[in-house]
Amino acid sequence: MPRILVCYKWVLDEQDIKIVSLGLSLDVSRAKYKISDYDKNAIEEAVRIVEKNGGSVEAISFGTSLKQSFKDVLSRGVDKVYAIDSSIAENADAYVTANVLAAAIRKIGPYDLILCADGSSDVYNQQIGSRLSALLGLPGITSVSQINCEGDRISATRKLGDCTEVVHIKGQAVISVLPEINSVRIPTMKQVLAAAKKPSEEIKIDALGLSDAELLPKVTKVSVKGFVMNRKNIVFKDANQKDNVSKLVASLAKEGLLKERG
Amino acid sequence: MPGILIYSDNITLTKQLITAGLLLKEKMNQPVYVILTGEQDLTGIANTAADEVFVLKGSNPWPESYADAIANFASTEQISAGLFGGTPRGKDIAAKVAAKLGAGLVTEAQSVEFDDGCLLTTRLLYGGLAVATEEVKLPALATIAPKTFEEAGSSDKQTEVITIEAANELNQITIGETCPVVREGVELSAANRIVSVGRGVGKKEDLSMIGELAQAFDAEIGCTRGIAEDYHWLPVERYIGISGQKVKPDMYFGVGVSGQVQHLAGMRESKVIVAIDMNENAPIFEAADYGIVGDLYEVVPLLIEALKS
Ligand SMILES: Cc1cc2nc3c(=O)[nH]c(=O)nc-3n(C[C@H](O)[C@H](O)[C@H](O)COP(=O)(O)OP(=O)(O)OC[C@H]3O[C@@H](n4cnc5c(N)ncnc54)[C@H](O)[C@@H]3O)c2cc1C
Numbered sequence: 001m002p003r004i005l006v007c008y009k010w011v012l013d014e015q016d017i018k019i020v021s022l023g024l025s026l027d028v029s030r031a032k033y034k035i036s037d038y039d040k041n042a043i044e045e046a047v048r049i050v051e052k053n054g055g056s057v058e059a060i061s062f063g064t065s066l067k068q069s070f071k072d073v074l075s076r077g078v079d080k081v082y083a084i085d086s087s088i089a090e091n092a093d094a095y096v097t098a099n100v101l102a103a104a105i106r107k108i109g110p111y112d113l114i115l116c117a118d119g120s121s122d123v124y125n126q127q128i129g130s131r132l133s134a135l136l137g138l139p140g141i142t143s144v145s146q147i148n149c150e151g152d153r154i155s156a157t158r159k160l161g162d163c164t165e166v167v168h169i170k171g172q173a174v175i176s177v178l179p180e181i182n183s184v185r186i187p188t189m190k191q192v193l194a195a196a197k198k199p200s201e202e203i204k205i206d207a208l209g210l211s212d213a214e215l216l217p218k219v220t221k222v223s224v225k226g227f228v229m230n231r232k233n234i235v236f237k238d239a240n241q242k243d244n245v246s247k248l249v250a251s252l253a254k255e256g257l258l259k260e261r262g
Numbered sequence: 263m264p265g266i267l268i269y270s271d272n273i274t275l276t277k278q279l280i281t282a283g284l285l286l287k288e289k290m291n292q293p294v295y296v297i298l299t300g301e302q303d304l305t306g307i308a309n310t311a312a313d314e315v316f317v318l319k320g321s322n323p324w325p326e327s328y329a330d331a332i333a334n335f336a337s338t339e340q341i342s343a344g345l346f347g348g349t350p351r352g353k354d355i356a357a358k359v360a361a362k363l364g365a366g367l368v369t370e371a372q373s374v375e376f377d378d379g380c381l382l383t384t385r386l387l388y389g390g391l392a393v394a395t396e397e398v399k400l401p402a403l404a405t406i407a408p409k410t411f412e413e414a415g416s417s418d419k420q421t422e423v424i425t426i427e428a429a430n431e432l433n434q435i436t437i438g439e440t441c442p443v444v445r446e447g448v449e450l451s452a453a454n455r456i457v458s459v460g461r462g463v464g465k466k467e468d469l470s471m472i473g474e475l476a477q478a479f480d481a482e483i484g485c486t487r488g489i490a491e492d493y494h495w496l497p498v499e500r501y502i503g504i505s506g507q508k509v510k511p512d513m514y515f516g517v518g519v520s521g522q523v524q525h526l527a528g529m530r531e532s533k534v535i536v537a538i539d540m541n542e543n544a545p546i547f548e549a550a551d552y553g554i555v556g557d558l559y560e561v562v563p564l565l566i567e568a569l570k571s
Contacts, residue, residue, distance in 0.1 A: 014388040014523060026392055094357070095366055123387055124504075125369045130357030134329070139434050140358065143350040155438070160350045166438035173434075180491050218366025218402070222395040224387060229530060229549050237542060237555035244554045245564045248536070251552050255534050257455070257513045258569065259480045 001054035002112040002149055004046045007101060007132075008039035008073060010063040011122040019226025026226055033065060035072055038117030040184045042177050045147060046115050047077035053149050055112075058082065062100045063089045067200075074195035075187035081198075082108060086205040093219035098131035100215070103208035105136060113154065114174040118143060129176030139169050142176040264340050265293040268312070269332060269355070270347025271325040272408070273303055279345045279406060280310050280414035282374055289376040292342060297335065299328040299428075308421045310414040315423045320430030324437050329355045331428035333362035341401055343381055345374065348405040356405050363401055371404040390504045390527025409451075448482065450500060455481035455513045458502060458529070459495075461488050462518015462539060462558055466495045472517060475562055478569040484509065486525050503528035518558050521546025538562065 016031040035043075046057040059078045061069065066083040073081050084104055088096065105114065114136075116129035126142075133140020145164070146157035154169045159178060187195075205215075234251065236244035252258055266283045270276040276296065283294040293313035298304065300323050308315050318331045336344060336359060346356035348370050360367035368374075371383040372393075381402035387394045398404070450456065457476040459469065469483075476483050483500060490501035502509055504527040514532035518539060519525065526549050529535070537546040537553040538561050547553045554561050 012388075014391055017388060017391060019391070026388075093366055095360065095364070098361060119369075121389065124389075125367075126353050127357040127360070127367060127369065130354045131361035134358040134361035139432070140354070141435075142354040158350070159443075161443070163440050163442045165440040168436045168438055170434045183492075218364075218399045219368060219396050222382070222397050224392050224394045226392050227386075227390060227527075227530075229526075231535060231549060232551040233548065233553075234551065235542075235547050235553040235555060241554070241556050241560050241564055244556065245561060245568050248552055248554055248565070249568045252513075252534075252536070255513075257479070257534060259478060 002049060003055055004049060004057045004113045004115060005105065005109070005111040006039070006043050006046045006057060006059045006078065006115045007128060008043065008059055008061050008069075009036040009120045009122070010034075010061055010066055010069045011036045011120055014121060019228070024225040024228060026224060033068060035069060036117065036120040036122065038119065038121065038177075038179045040076070041179045041181055042115045042117045043073065043076045043078060044182045044184045045177055046113075048182060049113070049147065049149055050077075058108075060084070060101065060104060060108075062086070062092070062097055062104075070200050071192070071195050074198040074200070075192045077191065079198065081200045082203055083200065084203045084205055084208075088205060088215055091217055091220070093217040094125045094127035094131060095218045096215055098128055098135055099210055100205065100208065101128065102132055102135035103210055104203050105132070107203070107208065110172065112152070112172055113149070114138070114172075116174065116176045118176045118178050126176075129174050133174040136174065138172050138174050140174045140176075141167050141169065144175050144177045145181050147175065147177070147181070263293065264342045265295045265313070266290065267295050267297060267332075267336055267339075267341045267344040269297040269299075269344070269352070270349065271299070271351045271355070272347050272349050273298075273307070274413065275347035275349065275352070275408050277306065277310065277413035278408065278411040279347060280312050281411040282345055282406060284311055284414065286343060286374060286376055290342065295339065295341070297332060299325060299331075304423060306416065308423055309416040309419065310421075311417040311419070312414070312421060315421050317423060317425045318428040319425055320428035322430045322432060324432070324435075325351050326354055326358075327430040327432050327435075328428060329358035330362070331426075331430055333359045335426070336363055336401065343376075343401065344403040346403065346405045348407040353405050356403055360403050363403075365401045365403050366398040367403040367405070368396055368398055369405050370407050372410060374404055374406070386504065386527060389522070389524035390530075391523045448499060450482060450484055450502070450507045451509050453482035453509065453511050455479050455515070456484045456502075456509055456511045456529075456532075457481045457515045457517065458484040458486070458519055459489055459517055460486045460519030462520075463489075466493070468559075469495060471562055471566075474566050475515075475517070478566050479513070479515065481513070481515065486519055516546055516550075517562060519546055520544045521549050
């Protein structure tokens with residue numbers, strides 16, 4: 001019966017981030033946090049594996065304001081959540097994040113299976129699963145669209161652009177899953193209520209035995225600028241669609257975009 | 263000796279990375295080392311302007327099994343920069359190498375420069391909403407997406423190819439069957455005009471109407487991710503966006519596409535952007551040159567008719 005750990009990231013919802021036209025900085029004041037979209041697929045997959053094979057699902061995150069995330073995570077079928085809540089996460093790159101998660105996993109592990117999403121919806125670094133596997137000395141498999149567990153054997157189907165590949169693993173592994181691996185179920189009322197009674201544990205970053213250097217990012221941001229779209233924004237919204245259509249066709253004709261007549 | 267390392271599991275991409283490596287070399291004054299693994303085809307590599315070519319040869323044909331050997335090479339040579347092809351395999355290998363070296367890695371860098379003792383890179387954040395300029399301490403690694411750089415041309419020099427034995431057996435992993443993904447061969451990035459379908463289209467049958475519109479424009483059909491990945495109405499190579507195809511046609515015409523940033527990131531460099539959507543506040547209109555607010559089931563037939571006459 002596998003003991004599974006899912007890594008998740010508590011990220012700003014990009015839909016609520018606005019670009020300030022002056023200086024193109026990002027206004028995140030309206031943005032709420034969410035579980036990174038694809039991490040929900042990773043959680044869902046862990047829960048499905050346990051529904052089939054027995055075992056347990058725990059989740060872990062390195063970030064800030066993590067307490068707010070517990071209810072959502074625990075209502076998705078996770079048994080226990082670990083949080084490393086630290087302001088160091090604000091400027092952490094994948095190097096630091098992987099160091100922190102690997103150190104925490106050494107403390108609370110071992111796990112038969114560690115699941116990550118292939119990338120997070122904010123920075124989409126696509127590194128954590130691979131880095132964790134290297135740091136923990138475990139097989140690491142990315143871009144996985146299907147997982148089958150049998151005893152201590154795992155088969156993972158990868159999607160690699162021009163081919164699919166099945167990888168068989170004996171023993172523990174770190175697997176990064178693609179969003180297409182499953183459809184995420186919406187937690188039931190019962191699950192949401194039960195979540196409040198499930199355990200959570202905070203792990204202090206100082207207790208992980210990491211050196212200052214291991215917590216110092218290698219990649220630092222010099223600037224972040226909103227991507228500007230300079231478009232004509234001519235929108236036809238008359239009640240009469242025939243009018244709108246002929247105006248649009250006239251505009252497209254001017255742009256030289258109508259099909260040449262042979 | 264410190265140098266700039268190049269590796270991709272895809273040899274076309276390796277040639278593109280050599281171009282990026284040679285640009286870095288101008289400022290860094292360090293040699294460009296190209297690494298190939300296993301049986302990768304050497305043709306056209308040894309006669310680029312790259313300084314040295316190494317072939318890592320081990321018994322395991324799985325590209326990922328070379329991550330350790332590449333990391334060993336990088337630390338022995340004390341490489342200062344490593345550019346990896348941004349394929350799924352390449353990203354995995356690059357991250358494993360970065361972890362072993364304790365190095366920083368920038369994913370899908372759009373530009374890479376050497377500045378003030380660091381690598382300076384740019385990349386997209388938040389699904390394409392923002393561009394981040396980042397500074398990476400040396401040794402600095404980056405993955406680079408296909409077609410970010412032109413392939414390196416041939417020079418008149420013939421670089422010696424050095425073969426290095428690599429121990430790349432993996433005990434816990436065996437590779438089972440691999441299947442090529444069947445593609446219908448459409449190269450969306452080459453299309454001059456694209457009509458793109460979003461989830462505003464209610465049923466698969468209604469795609470025939472969109473097909474007619476595309477025909478009236480002489481356009482290829484593209485779509486949003488949901489249409490391909492969730493509904494499977496169109497093949498995945500037709501979906502546009504940050505995780506799909508990047509296109510720059512003369513005209514992008516979205517029908518029932520809301521215009522979320524992840525989709526826009528794949529098409530916002532199109533020359534002219536047109537949209538039809540029921541929702542006046544859909545973000546696609548901010549990204550569009552022309553638009554019609556309305557029910558596509560009413561507007562599209564009228565448009566087809568107007569285009570035909
Ligand atoms: C990390 C990440 C990566 C992603 N990568 C991609 C990517 O590469 N490509 C991509 O496309 N998406 C991607 N997405 C998903 C993306 O965020 C959006 O969910 C998706 O693009 C929306 O697709 P859509 O416009 O078809 O659907 P919706 O957002 O559901 O929009 C449908 C639109 O149709 C309109 N509509 C409905 N009925 C009608 C009608 N009768 N007439 C006219 N209009 C109508 C609605 O008003 C709406 O605007 C990604 C998401 C994440 C989190």
